[in-house]
Amino acid sequence: MKLFQAFHEYSHNWAAVTTAHWQKYPNEKTPHVVHVEVINRDLDPQTGVLRTERLIMCRQPCPAIVARILGVGDTNYVLEYSEIDPNNNVLKAVSTNLTLHDLLNVREEIVYRPNPDNLSRTLFDQSAAITAFGMISRVSSYIEDFSVKRFKDNAQSGKKAFEQVLERIVQSANNSNTLPTTAQAT
Template sequence: MVKYFCNNIDIRSTWDHVVSAFWQRYPNPFSTHVLTEDVVYREVTADHRLLSRRLLMKTNRLPRWAERLFPTGMSRFVYIVEDSIVDPVNRKLTTYTWNLNHTTLMSVEERCIFQDSVEQPTTTLLKREAWISSNVYGFSRPIQEFGLARFKSNQVKAMKGLEYALSNLQGETPQRLLRDTVKDASEKAKETAKSLASAASVPQKPQQYV
């Protein structure tokens, strides 16, 4: 059994600004649980799409009832892989994220699609989906319910964080911001890739999921 979540949001900002803010949303006061972010792969394809893979580390606070069931030495951090595809031709940003560790306890997969609104030129449409599952025998249902509640809370914070980044970009040129972001991230990716080259759990190239 898998818990499924889906919602649609109208972001009152142009797609260009939303994409620029997406890359610059951390750190922000609404996402203090996000500790680190690193670009591990980046490529511009022949059809001008930008493919990226990032590794994020977040805090992983367990509910009190779960702390009595799992080892005290269990890591309180969770590692997240984020794949993204920026399609400037069709003005579409697709992201797919999933957790690398604690997957037996709970697995959370999320897909977000940011798309230019045809009817409202100054609005970006966001469709967010999530699939939450657990393989803990006898406790999968309450764990999934907890995961769903936490996801709903975090996605509200995520939107506030994006809005915070958008407010910081007011008056800036989105095309320049995106270009500079890609340049800086490409340099950072080279450094990060060296340290992660031996990590078999982090593939070097994003999967083609769309």
């Protein structure tokens, strides 16, 4: 198992940052994400918690030798489950790959929450556990290392894409003199 972890502080409030979360894709900085489909969404009327399941389609080739051995293409699917709690100002999303799940498991968790010392800023925590197993156990370290590098590269481009969307949202809100006050899921 290989681990990836990243932390970041956005200089915008939680509502603006979580609004950007829902609008991150599609984006030219993350061309590997081809399509995002909401497959289920429900709102708990008592707690206000919004739960969303999304299917994310990505296109990224794996190493040619692995593709030949496993007979896979470059289209992959990820299932994301998220909960946004507007009363406690926490958005948590957990994603796992569906493609080749029995050979390589990638589980990502992200959390957005206000900085308790400065509510106009938002803390972002991201972690991923990547485990190769099954028939590829002999080359699992290679596969895990490759996957961590790809994950890190995607996380960096995803952060740039996210910041671009966030700036657009904040700029739009500033132009209309209305900053987001609650996360708006789309």
